[in-house]
Amino acid sequence: MALEHLFQGSALNAVDGKGRVSIPSFLRGVVERRGDARTIVLAKHEAFPCLSAYDPAYAALKHAKLERLLEKEETSPDAELEYQQRNLMAFAASEEVPYDSSGRILMPPMMRRKGQIGDLALFLGTGETFQIWNPDLLLKDSRIPEDLKDIARFRLEERGVS
Amino acid sequence: MALEHLFQGSALNAVDGKGRVSIPSFLRGVVERRGDARTIVLAKHEAFPCLSAYDPAYAALKHAKLERLLEKEETSPDAELEYQQRNLMAFAASEEVPYDSSGRILMPPMMRRKGQIGDLALFLGTGETFQIWNPDLLLKDSRIPEDLKDIARFRLEERGVS
DNA sequence: TAAAATCCCACGAAAACCCATTGTATCCCG
DNA sequence: CGGGATACAATGGGTTTTCGTGGGATTTTA
Numbered sequence: 001m002a003l004e005h006l007f008q009g010s011a012l013n014a015v016d017g018k019g020r021v022s023i024p025s026f027l028r029g030v031v032e033r034r035g036d037a038r039t040i041v042l043a044k045h046e047a048f049p050c051l052s053a054y055d056p057a058y059a060a061l062k063h064a065k066l067e068r069l070l071e072k073e074e075t076s077p078d079a080e081l082e083y084q085q086r087n088l089m090a091f092a093a094s095e096e097v098p099y100d101s102s103g104r105i106l107m108p109p110m111m112r113r114k115g116q117i118g119d120l121a122l123f124l125g126t127g128e129t130f131q132i133w134n135p136d137l138l139l140k141d142s143r144i145p146e147d148l149k150d151i152a153r154f155r156l157e158e159r160g161v162s
Numbered sequence: 163m164a165l166e167h168l169f170q171g172s173a174l175n176a177v178d179g180k181g182r183v184s185i186p187s188f189l190r191g192v193v194e195r196r197g198d199a200r201t202i203v204l205a206k207h208e209a210f211p212c213l214s215a216y217d218p219a220y221a222a223l224k225h226a227k228l229e230r231l232l233e234k235e236e237t238s239p240d241a242e243l244e245y246q247q248r249n250l251m252a253f254a255a256s257e258e259v260p261y262d263s264s265g266r267i268l269m270p271p272m273m274r275r276k277g278q279i280g281d282l283a284l285f286l287g288t289g290e291t292f293q294i295w296n297p298d299l300l301l302k303d304s305r306i307p308e309d310l311k312d313i314a315r316f317r318l319e320e321r322g323v324s
Numbered sequence: 325t326a327a328a329a330t331c332c333c334a335c336g337a338a339a340a341c342c343c344a345t346t347g348t349a350t351c352c353c354g
Numbered sequence: 355c356g357g358g359a360t361a362c363a364a365t366g367g368g369t370t371t372t373c374g375t376g377g378g379a380t381t382t383t384a
Contacts (some may be wrong), residue, residue: 092286
């Protein structure tokens with residue numbers, strides 16, 4: 001895999017009344033360097049109560065990986081079903097959203113609910129992908145390292161939120 | 163294989179009295195980026211009680227793949243029979259339908275029966291292809307991951323159906 | 325000629341687009 | 355080194371366009 005450009009850094013942006021959010025420009029930069037699309041793919045994170053996001057090129061890569069896996073084990077009927085399930089989760093349970101010239105997406109209502117995103121969205125780069133959190137949920141999650149919570153607290157203060 | 167443009171996302175659309183359904187625009191976009199046809203191919207899904215759909219260009223690709231598979235195992239009589247069966251399913255048991263300027267197809271009665279589609283059609287992207295479900299059947303199927311059923315439920319709610 | 329498919333127009337809601345403002349970081353030049 | 359100008363990012367609001375959908379009219383098929 002070894003993607004050249006990695007998502008890193010953090011930012012806290014507002015979700016407005018229409019459900020629009022600015023994708024931080026440093027994340028957009030990575031998306032556009034990886035491929036030339038001005039779109040991101042959103043999905044529920046498998047482990048955390050947040051959203052996972054990446055660029056379409058990464059989605060294609062992930063898909064190719066699944067394909068190769070199937071061809072190896074094609075004989076087993078169990079493998080076939082598992083492949084179907086994974087494919088459904090990877091593609092049906094995700095949404096591709098374009099961002100406009102000012103770098104904003106319209107957060108799809110379904111994703112907004114799945115990620116429990118309110119009127120603040122915390123962006124965290126995680127290398128191959130990035131995450132979008134409701135900052136309050138991150139602060140409450142016991143699995144999150146304290147240092148990372150400090151970052152969240154800093155971003156909140158910076159913005160003037162308690 | 164590694165297709166560049168992949169089907170992803172979900173939507174729930176109405177089937178009207180005439181049997182017309184809108185193909186979600188984000189799926190149409192993929193069809194038209196893969197080839198320049200404004201047509202989709204419908205077939206009964208091999209494993210699930212739903213329809214499988216894709217663009218004509220993909221149908222050709224799939225055919226080529228089957229051909230190559232046959233050539234590899236040509237010696238075996240079983241392989242020959244299996245090839246014939248798969249070929250029949252892939253082509254005789256499928257229908258190519260155009261969509262009009264507003265993006266609607268007229269769902270062929272036979273496909274509607276095979277997929278048990280009522281007055282609601284749930285579209286699910288699965289990468290190379292997409293699926294069309296009767297949402298009630300999906301909710302009942304034990305092989306479908308719960309997270310995906312959540313999506314179906316959300317789409318139903320969104321539309322005001324219980 | 326009846327039934328079915330295609331075409332056409334129309335409407336409401338949602339999404340995409342455009343423009344304007346603010347704040348912040350950067351640059352340039354005295 | 356300071357201060358003003360500049361560029362860009364994030365955000366607010368209004369307007370236009372698209373999408374999904376319904377219904378009627380016209381054409382094609384059996």
